[in-house]
Amino acid sequence: MFGIGKLAEHNVLERIKQGDEQMLVHLYKEHHTMVKNFILKNSGTVDAVDDIMQDSVIAVWKNVNKPNFLLQAKLSTYLMAIAKNLWFKELKKKSRFKLVDETNHLAGGSEEMNLNLDKALIVQLVQDMDETCRRLLSYFYFDGLSTKVIAEKLEFANANTVKSKKYQCFKKLQGTVLSKYSKEDLL
Amino acid sequence: MMDENTYLLINDYLDGSLKGRALDKFKTELKTDSVLQEAVAEQEAIIAAIQSAREQELKSYLNQNLSKKTKIFSFSPKLKIGLATAAAIALLVVVFTNISPRFADKDVTTSEDIKESPSEDFNENKVPADSSSTKEGNSLANKETTEIDTQTLAVVTPQPQVTEDVTILENEEKFDSDLEDKIVEILDTAVEKDLVEANTTQGAKPKALEKKEEEIVVSDKLLTSRFYTVSSISPDFSETISTETVSEIEVATTSKRRDRKKKVKAASESLENSSDKVTASRNVNVEYWQSVVNYKGYKYDGAKVQLYGMEQSKPISFKELDDRLYLSLNGKQYFLEKNKKYNRMVEVTNSTLLKVLND
DSSP, X not given: OOSSOOXXXXXXXXXXXXXXXXXXXXXXXXXHHHHHHHHHHTTOOHHHHHHHHHHHHHHHHHXXXXXXXXXXXXXXXXXXXXXXXXHHHHHHHHHHHHHHHHHHHHHOOOHHHHHHHHHHHHHHHHHTSOHHHHHHHHIIIIIOOOHHHHHHHTTOSOHHHHHHHHHHHHHHHHHHHHHHSOHHHHO | OOOHHHHHHHHHHXXXXXXXXXXXXXXXXXXXXXXXXXXXXXXXXXXXXXXXXXXXHHHHHHHHHTOSTTOOOOOOHHHHHHHHHHHHHHHHHHHHHHHHHHHHHHHHHHHHHHHSOHHHHHHHOOOOSSOOXXXXXXXXXXXXXXXXXXXXXXOOOOOOHHHHHHHHHHXXXXXXXXXXXXXXXXXXXXXXXXXXXXXXXXXXXXXXXXXXXXHTOOSOEEEEEEEEEEEEXXXXXXXXXXXXXXXXXXXXXXXXXXXXXXHHHHHHHHHHHXXXXXXXXXXXXXXXXXXXXXXXXXXXXXXXXXXXXXXXSSOEEEEEETTEXXXXXXXXXXXXXXXXXXXXXXXXXXXXXXXXXXX
């Protein structure tokens, strides 16, 4: 709002496709009030607003970079729809969590918690990777950027270089993970 | 460890880009091949971890950029209107505070200009920076005093403008009061004159009125009025002219110029030789006047001659020739022109006319 000002919708989308992370902040600021009003009216809190807002913006970020993405409404409407879905999902999770919590009290098991802990450890290994590999894999697997854009952002020669470098980085990460965990832990 | 082709194939399967026969073939293999199942599970777990890591990275990026300093202020429409109003008021206040001192300065300077005494300007010969009307007035006053100084070559302490104005006003008042007094006096005398005339008819004239009458001698004074006999002169040269002209016409017929000269000559001779007929026809009223401004001359309207600055003792006589009045005074002849103006005495210089008038 302050730094970028009002941007045309197509400009925002184009800059997201180019991997401009400033657009995340722009989307967040532009739609914060709208999402906040909705969540607070629907038995939410300010902390929940921030979480939902972040998830919504990141979801838009991911979806825009998908190859079959087609925006058929205003971007604000699209973002608001995502936020609503996320909030309703969160509300369902809360109600479900209550039931699960009650049954856990009765049964006493927590296998799911162990799996989440393992995932967090792998995430830590990803974060410990070298900068180029981490960014390359992130751009490809999360942001969904094309190899051409990744090549531009990481200053590679061309898209083929990105493809070969991606395999090398993935193999490296896989080796690190397998060195820490057994295959059975990942299954 | 899997090879690159397997890695790419699993990638396509996981992101949903593997389709058709390739997808069916892969699914068939996945059901039967336990190694492939392990590879898919590994890759899926690692990709999920990469995505989680990226998600956390982006969230931390958002948190960094949405820190407390740059926290979003969502302006509601009411707040926007309020802020706009406050900004407008602040702008007006700033503009007013910037402009108002200029007006105040102007007022101060003019009041100072008025307060400045002219004497300071005269002594210090200060040239005022502003060209206000007050200062122009002062500079004009300054010029006037310097002129006086140069003429008298004396150190004159200039009088303040206010006292000058007061004296002028006093003089004006005095003048007005004098004028009023005079008008009253004139009116009084006019009334008193009527009373005097009335009293003179009765033979009594109060002394106080006489005194006032002497005071208002402002016009010309009639000294005396006399009647003189006007001698009309009508020279009879008709015969001589006619006989001589006839003889001249008979003698000289050749040259017209010569005829003219001869005619003139004959006329003058006849005038000289003619015997004038003098007949006393009428009397003329002659008034001797004393002019206030010592004017010397006459006024002749056809019936009355008013003589200004003439001694009454000196003998005068009047003659009339061709309806023209001539005054004889001290052996000189003066032509009196008939009009309603004051005229100066014009002496007759024509010898022929003088001869006629003197005879």
